Amino acid sequence: MTKAGVLICDPHELMRVGLRGVVDSQADLMVVGEAGDGETAVAQALALRPDLVVMGVQMPCLDGISATARLRAELPGTQVLILTACDRDEYAYAALRAGASGFLVKDTSAAEMLVAVRGVLRGDTMIAPSVARRLIDRYVTGAVAPLADERLDTLTDREREVLCLVGRGLNNVEIAEKLFLGETTVKTHVARILTKLHVRDRIQAVVVAYESGLVRPGG
Incomplete structure (x- = not known):
């Protein structure tokens, strides 16, 4: 069985260790690298070309949204799943507009995380239930024009x-x-x-x- 390569990017070592344990416990998934800041995340992704990047938002050096935009521009075949402690709408739609295929909050269970990981790898858009209803019609479908500011x-x-x-x-x-x-x-x-x-x-x-x-x- 070919395993999907996953790059884990989060500033907190304990979070990275936990995510590694969840991913590596699966027969079809494999952690190929880790990064603790946005710049390293981009460099690691360009070097390793993973199938999926699990990306934190509040990353030092380069924030997760900006890192996602750069990754998606340079590696369109690599999917990005945003993982954050905050489910604010503006973070979610900025992440999705930057090219992320998923947006989850960090209190998501391991089982829910794996469902999201596999969904993103299939090409689906996976959004935390707490924000999905507020976002799908307004932002993902593009039914509403950008807001004047x-x-x-x-x-x-x-x-x-x-x-x-x-x-x-x-x-x-x-x-x-x-x-x-x-x-x-x-x-x-x-x-x-x-x-x-x-x-x-x-x-x-x-x-x-x-x-x-x-x-x-x-x-």
Whole structure:
């Protein structure tokens, strides 16, 4: 039997150990690697080319949503299942729009996790029941257009450009290289973006970018 390769990405070692135990206990699944931050997750995925990446949201270095966007752009054959402690709608639809095929909360049982893993590997979209009903009609089907966000009007053209690249999974160094800017300048732009959007971190900025339609999967 050919086993599906799974890459586990979560900042908490105990969570990674637990997930490894669940996955490796199955005859058709195999953990091929682990990562504790988003940058390592992308590097490991590019090197190992797993069938599935189980990705946390609150990842250091590069958040899970941005890492998902980058992975899906570079490895379209690799599926991503987001696993988070928070079932907020905006995280869920940002993850799905970034290209994730599933969104689960961390209190999911091992049995439910395996159902989701196998569903994603089959090509299904697997969403935690607590958020599925709120999301399917509004976001997954595309029945509702992206939401206008006046906060984006406060950004300069350069800041919008930087936000787009943040939403596509680039880190500050990569953004600096792409836009021919200094890394310090990029950091300043990101800080101003967070202030103008009234968000706490890059994850929430990415959520705004996807919710408003500024960034789209594969765009």
